[in-house]
Amino acid sequence: MSEEKDQQQNYQEQPENSEQQDEFIDINEVGEEVYEDDGNNQEPPQEDEEEDEDMEINEEPQEDHETLEIDMSNNSWTYFDKHEDSIFTIFAHPKLPMVLTGGGDNLGYLWTIHSQPPKFVGTIENHKESIISGGFTNDGKFLITADMEGLIQVFKSNKSGEKWNLFGELNEVDEILFVIVHPTLPFFAFGANDGSIWVYQIDESNKSLIQIMSGFAHTLECNGAIFIPSKDENDLTLVSISEDGTVINWNCFTGATNYKLQPHDDFKGVESPWVTISNYENLIAIGGRDGQLSIINNDTGKIVSSIKTLDNVEDVAELSIEALSWCKNKNINMLAVGLVSGDILLFDTQQWRLRKNLKVDDAITKLEFIDDTPLLVGSSMNGKIYKWDARTGDELFVGVGHNMGILDFTIVDNGKKLITAGDEGVSLVFVTE
Template sequence: MSDQVDQQQNAQEPTEQDEFIDINEVGEEVYEDDENNQPPPEDDEDDMEINEEEGENHETLEIDMSNNSWTYFDKHEDSIFTIFSHPKLPMVFTGGGDNLGYLWTIHSQPPKFVGTIENHKESIISGGFTNDGKFLITADMNGFLQVFKSNKTGEKWNLFGELNEVDEILFVTIHPTLPFFAFGANDGSIWVYQIDENNKSLIQIMSGFSHTLECNGAIFIPGKDENDLTLISISEDGTVINWNCFTGQTNYKLQPNDDFKGVESPWVTIKNYGNLIAIGGRDGQLSIINNDTGKILTSIKTLDNVEDIAELSIEALSWCKNKNINLLAVGLVSGDILLFDTQQWKIRKNLKVDDAITKLEFINDTPILVGSSMDGKIYKWDSRTGELLFTGVGHNMGILDFTITENGKKLITAGDEGVSLVFVD
């Protein structure tokens, strides 16, 4: 293993054209061409007239160029699929359809380039930083996963290890406190690895093969100590499994016929709060599970009477962590955001946007809910009243992901057009 580590290459350092950043430096640069520091317009298709040979037929294509972002990052040449922020530094990672990942700062205007993550052969769709900020994990649609370790300042990221166990990785989830991560695959398998810093290696802890279709999501449940490593995974086949990662055994397995009364929901989203787990299905089914007992507390069909069954899919879940506000936010392809009272499991508010919800997240333990949509906007609501507090505009295509920093003061987006915007509210 030591020979392998010695041969591993560093994440690509910036070229001479790219300024190498000091992570503690707060830049004061602004864009010379745009006093408001907005992304430059795409001038060849904003307004288009087509003059036909005969007659005076005109067709005008109008694009809304309004933009209230603070700054932007536009090195990607394809859709940005994932974005996540460093837990301690003013820095984010973006991964895209150009098979590249970028590290860049969010405290300066414009952002400062930190480095490039290469060697992926397909779109980078998931990853994350470990809780201590030492390690960066990136994964692509070709099943290739890389782990990088930073120096003390976070300016350089060296390749620590790599994996290629499956044909396609669908997601990566990282333990909230310990150096473990898991990923799920299109063949239904789920894998758990430890980042062993002392031995400079990635150690396989578990591989599970009880799902028969795609493993679409998983979450680690924090245990009492390091001897307790629990993971819950969901699948397209309608199963939910609680794993003991150290033994590879299942603590419980929920199945459509036995536990969901014959409803075979293709599960696509999962989030927990304490011992409660919420799972959302592609068919609009929402189920709440008591993880201590493995019992289903309630199952709810969230929407009816939709024109297209695809609008039912639950794409986002977020628990409000304020103990005095008992809410679960549920976002659907229909553009509906349903705020459920978690005591009675009744809808308290129904918010609506113009296109599919892609992500929801409450800001820390506040009642402020952030949501992104394929309508190209990012929103803040007061979940208690449903009042819209902020709308971030500037994308001309959908927002696929976002991250929240500085206790909600900054929202950083991942745009389908390959641009990341930083909003300051």
């Protein structure tokens, strides 16, 4: 990682002993209003010209010498660089201007996103492998982190987010692939490489983590899942997908399957390794490693549409659907589909016809519509983050500054800020308006 750190010359330098000074920030600093950009964003410092001149040598270049060119462009507002390895996951606190980043250095960091430079809040430790997933509960009281060795830690907020204390931990499986948190209730689920899916409740009154369900109906990796929101407090529904081509709707309180879709019976013989899932109202979209897109009516368990997204690719790996996002504007019926090929396919969700095809020059890693607007944010392994108007396909913003790919991002301040998780171990904060 030392070489990658050396490449980040365009980032502003942190003040000396900043880690000691900012180990825990003041409660008023965490809880204050989110910073409003005044339009006078600082530009990243330019390289010192005299220093560059000192580094020049007068020897003749070797004919076989290869020059490594690094793009030093950077339009980020500020950055966070305490990680010493790739940052795999990032998620924002629902009420405070604060995020958690988790990385390949087995550490998680909490830090503020409304100050320049960010203020360090605290460290999540005791993970023995890369932190790859997690989330905050909807009320912001609890934080969940998960690593590749199957350890889950749950922390409770104290002093309005100034400090986080360990609430409980789990280690049920050999490897966790993802964690999802219920959108409104204190429940979370995680899927494992053995195909199992687990649901737990954070019971604040009893100060414990209570297992609600464990399901073992998938035969290969459980690659994703979603909670289905319900107005009935006695209804806790989860839909999970697997590498084995199955889709299961679970009643979490009983462990029973409401429906199970299988390759040969329900997908007409197509055995797609499902890797992504997203829902809007009663419709669920699932994406396969083979480029297959299927839409399911969750009320009936029936498949509404099946679409082969791409044909005639040189490498079958380019077919994999890595990102799905529904536009939640009632007047814009659209689903965005992102592939390893760099294609972003925008489908009409009434007729399931392709409206537009946006294209970038490397794999798409994540897509997300901003609230209920037609504005779509997407990240890529080319190290850039984009904002488009999905109605027209117009590119509204491009964030640059990473030397390697963007593995995750989060949207805050109604889309005014985008915060990235970089493969080189740096997180950038972009102001888009």
